[in-house]
Amino acid sequence: MNVGLIDVDGHSNFPNLPLMKLSAWHKKRGDTVRWYNPICDSFPRPPFDRVYMSKVFTFTPDFPYYINAKEVIKGGTGYSYPDGGKPLDPEIEHIYPDYSLYGITDTAYGFLTRGCPRNCDFCIVGKKEGLKSRKVADLSEFWNGQKNIMLCDPNLIACPDWKDLIQQLIKSKAKVNINQGIDIRIMTEEKAKMIKRLRVDSVHFAWDRYEDKEIIIPKFKQFKEITEWGARKTSVYVLTNFNTTIEQDLERIYTLRDLDYDPYVMIYEKEKTRNDDPVRYLQRWVNNRKIFKTIRRFEDYDPKMG
């Protein structure tokens, strides 16, 4: 078969994992696989036997060109929100990804777990992957000695197998980035000690719900005491514009700074906010590290500064 691939979101920031797996599976069957090029591959060239289109983000515009193929298969949350459509066959889902598709040599990408019990209103993970964090792979399924590991797990430490999985990451000696963050609310002394043994530049947490403060503050304190990691190594996403006031946003930001964490403001549905919306000012103040360090209070921040 001649197989074409389209990464509808574009190739720039993050490789498309399902496409890398589809590529690996087809190549293993002896098929020819390459990126679909709307200019060179159009009629009168012979059509591809099959073209896969993958789209992760709902806000990405669809591929605007004619597709010269006998069969076109579309997949991803960008096409079927929120469930992502038909999952890959297990044989494809669990194959070692074809990193060469993106020219990636030093980083492995994948999921050790799927699902999350939290079911936050602003997040699709529970609807898409289920309300339980469960192990779906061992590290060797997508890692083969690369220097870096990019983990996309939604809630790794909620999985009953967290210890075995973190042990695998420690044993790899690779630099690990848990890019979806770690759920600080279920942190324990044992988990913090294991996480401390990981090779990481930094770890990310989130404090999305203001009302979690009674649980979350002692957990943040405990994690600091155990790891002794400074703010540069521990950042915390602070969700704004969802169901909190600016006062509650500020309280979380100041608390985190006092606890020696690095707050990072996220704006829910940012595209619907105006440039002069207070949360936009808040985001510019906090996320600009230099300004946030120099100007200690939000009321002293002049938005014209940047």
Ligand code: SF4
């Ligand atoms: S804890 Fe994170 S992954 Fe889980 S539902 Fe909430 S936002 Fe989504």
